[in-house]
Amino acid sequence: MTTVxxxxxxxxxxxxxLEELLARIAADVPGAVGAAVSQHQQGxxxxxxxxxxLAAAFVPAQLDGxxxxxxxxxxxxxxxxxxxxxxxxxxxxxxxxxxxxRHPELAAGWARVRGVAALPAWDAEDGFVLSVALDRPATEExxxxxxxxxxxxxxxxxxxxxxxPDRTEQVLDLLQSRAALEEAKGIVIALRRCDPEEAWxxxxxxxxxxxxxxxxxxxALVELLAGAPAPQPGGDRTIRPGLAARAAAEQVLRxxxxxxxxxxx
Numbered sequence: 001m002t003t004v005x006x007x008x009x010x011x012x013x014x015x016x017x018l019e020e021l022l023a024r025i026a027a028d029v030p031g032a033v034g035a036a037v038s039q040h041q042q043g044x045x046x047x048x049x050x051x052x053x054l055a056a057a058f059v060p061a062q063l064d065g066x067x068x069x070x071x072x073x074x075x076x077x078x079x080x081x082x083x084x085x086x087x088x089x090x091x092x093x094x095x096x097x098x099x100x101x102r103h104p105e106l107a108a109g110w111a112r113v114r115g116v117a118a119l120p121a122w123d124a125e126d127g128f129v130l131s132v133a134l135d136r137p138a139t140e141e142x143x144x145x146x147x148x149x150x151x152x153x154x155x156x157x158x159x160x161x162x163x164x165p166d167r168t169e170q171v172l173d174l175l176q177s178r179a180a181l182e183e184a185k186g187i188v189i190a191l192r193r194c195d196p197e198e199a200w201x202x203x204x205x206x207x208x209x210x211x212x213x214x215x216x217x218x219x220a221l222v223e224l225l226a227g228a229p230a231p232q233p234g235g236d237r238t239i240r241p242g243l244a245a246r247a248a249a250e251q252v253l254r255x256x257x258x259x260x261x262x263x264x265x
Contacts, residue, residue: 018050019155023182026052028145033112037153039128046074046139058133067091070131073118080118083137117142121150169239184218185201191256210248220249234248
């Protein structure tokens with residue numbers, strides 16, 4: 001079962017920040033009736049981090065076994081768009097009658113839900129899904145609105161973790177991973193002449209293809225081009241790429257060089 005982590009006093013300001021962010025997303029999407037950010041960390045199941053509007057009940061229902069755009073986006077790593085979520089054959093268990101049975105007090109709201117868009121994103125080894133439900137069909141334009149808020153959401157989630165005393169070590173690891181990723185993204189941007197979003201997607205796809213951690217791939221790529229160890233703090237937090245990550249970095253670089261030869265860059 002998916003649970004929403006209760007808001008403690010120390011987390012209240014950060015939770016309010018996430019909720020305000022979702023309210024802004026909903027305001028930017030015509031016809032939005034709810035928005036949510038769901039998160040998983042280092043292999044843990046996807047859970048709801050914050051919601052706005054009908055998403056407070058809609059997204060947990062998807063994660064609790066009914067299926068839907070949010071878990072599908074998380075599983076596939078691809079944006080999900082549906083014009084009519086209750087008529088979409090991809091999620092036969094996600095029905096209007098089923099939601100009314102679970103939450104009869106929201107029956108009038110459920111009847112308004114039609115389209116849904118869900119955008120998966122990654123920040124170092126953690127992942128999250130931004131989603132929005134609408135009273136009209138969702139489109140690719142809906143996804144583009146979510147993309148504009150992707151990095152801001154990632155930063156807000158880092159703040160959320162930093163507010164937890166028990167997560168201090170993990171937050172430091174996350175920040176170090178992000179630093180390595182930003183340096184690697186700069187390399188990809190320079191070699192492929194692409195934007196930051198495409199650079200990040202390139203690194204993420206490569207890490208999945210070669211089954212290596214994206215942070216190790218990032219450091220391996222930096223060290224491969226520099227011909228020297230990447231500047232990092234010492235001790236246990238040093239990111240040490242394994243042989244698989246270094247081999248993956250070599251193949252990625254060869255692929256980039258091949259693209260440059262084909263395009264004459």
